[in-house]
Amino acid sequence: MILTIPMTRFLLAAALTVATACAPPADTLRIATTTSVDNSGLLEAILPAFTRDTGYRVHVIATGSGQAINLGRRGDVAMLITHEPIGERALFDDGLVRYYRKFMFNRFVIAGPPGDPARVSRAASAVDAMRRIAAAGAPFASRGDESGTHVREKTLWAAAGVRPAGSLLIETGQGMASTLRVASERQSYVLTDEATLAQLAPVVAIGVLFMRDDALSNTYAVSILTTTRPHRSPAAESLARWLAEGPARDLIAGFEAGGRQVFFPWPPDADTLTPESMPGATRQ
Amino acid sequence: MTALSDALRLIVTGDADVWHITAVSLFVSLAALTLATAAGVPLGYALAHARGRAARSVSSLLHTLTALPTVVVGLLLYFTLSASGPLGWMELLYTRAAMVVGQTVLALPIVAALTLVAVQRLPAAAFETAASLGLSPMTRLVVLVGEARGAIVSALLLAFARVFTELGAAVILGGNIRGETRTLTTVIALEHTKGDDARALALGVILLAIALAVNTLVHSRWVRGAR
């Protein structure tokens, strides 16, 4: 005659549903990283080994570099993987860093249309390549989202002393894959990481035109901040060391995208403690 | 259309990832709907009886809240549940529970507002009979809500459709964590930006199928016949 489910049973069911979904157990670890790392598939490939070795399950939140660092500052994640020297330096300046190690790098490349109207493939350096693009009045697709890639791009424009005029600079405000699609549609140049370009190679009409310049090294650091809750610290330290000092090195080197190695473990004798350092800089 | 055929293959072969994502979506939205019903139906019922300026204000507030932008709800709850926010100690952020909370906030106004309307539409004789027989307040609620159950069930289905297909709150509060908080909508958005169109399409087909099924149910004779 009336509602078939009495109110009390409803509420009980509701309470149980929420209860079963609550805070993660102590053997899980939440980390923040950037979308480019996550998109490359590297973490998905190597983290299961960590879980097998230690029993900790890792929850990965992938967002832009800026937001990842924010999550760290707020204490919403226990560990960070970032490639954003300026943001990382700010964390040091604010006294928030408990543990910090550079542990790998990959490479940015400058990609563009097959015709290469700006003759980027003949450039002497990355900065020179960017200067040629601006001078030739060629379009350039930018992520425009304050990500690590975007910050590097801005650094290069600053070093070159020029930028594409007005609407020639196409700011997508989106991730690397979307930006590459746009670059392909508009036949424009773009600064990208090797891995994403390799993954999208079948569906985009642009290719690598310039690489191999230290200025295009993209270095990754793992950091644990003072905001990490004490009961999460053991798990965070375990993962941080595993990445920076342990078995991860071989796994990182063995990871391939598009048939090539795209991530390189940090050279053993290079400085690991300075946000701005490049792979070639040795320890002081 | 290779993407479409890849999509269908993913569905038919029971790709574990796809079905886990579907399960998470259904779990979160059903839990949110349960909570929204438990709180919203009595709230709508109570407001149907209330008189006066305060009651009218709450009613129009409720109707306005049914159109809350999902990202705004997500953002506000994010700052509340964040470790540095007032409810950070609950460690809810980036869990399915946080997504349930967000979707409950979205569904509750719909359930309450439509229950309010449904109960108000009952004939005066229903209220008078209940009053004259001297039914207890709880019995009165159960009986009158039962009288309006056709319209209320429609309201629940609409609320479900809204939260099941939303993206903003789910992605901000859940963090789109692989194996944990990925839902149909968050993964469609993610896979598209990653370039995996086959997976995005597969999930889109499933999402569409469920949303259409729910909406068809709203207008079906089964529900209409119960009014």
Added chain:
Amino acid sequence: MSVVRARDLAVGYDGRAVATVAQLTIGSGDRVIVAGPNGSGKTTVLKTLARLLAPVAGTLEGVGAGPGGAIYVHPSPFLFEGSGLDNVLLGAHGARDDAMQALDALDAAPFARAHVRTMSNGQRQRIALARALAARPAVLLLDEADSGLDGDGQAAWRQVVATRRDIAIVVAAHRTNGEVPGARCYVLSAGAVPVLVPVPGALSPEP
């Protein structure tokens, strides 16, 4: 022992009177007919006596709404979704014995388990009356609710009226008729605000 006492009672809505009752006392077991043309305020008077409406002015004392008190039955009674038995059980507040007794009194037990939407009008009215009876009222206020009864129903209802001297019955009707033998008759006079006056010395005729 009186169950309802009204004096200078003005009845209406939102503070506006639509009818008045100069003086009315209903005792336990009384039979009263309230007659008057359509729109004269019979329903308003009955609903006020049943405590469904607040009086506009004047004095009203006696039982309240609910079990053991005043029960009002609509002209076209509202039955809740479910079976006839479900409805009567509601009136009995779950007491199965009271419910079955009330159904038997209206001779409605045979069809009580059917869903209300399958019932004829006459059956619906019988269920509604049984539901009211099951609440053990002190006074029943029927707004022409006995008018739609079928043959069997009328017979059963006449039996109830004749034997249940523990219940006062007030019936609103268009005219005084023989349905409630021995009832005192009151009439709502014509006018802008009709007044309920007794028809002196008149007792509803025996059948």
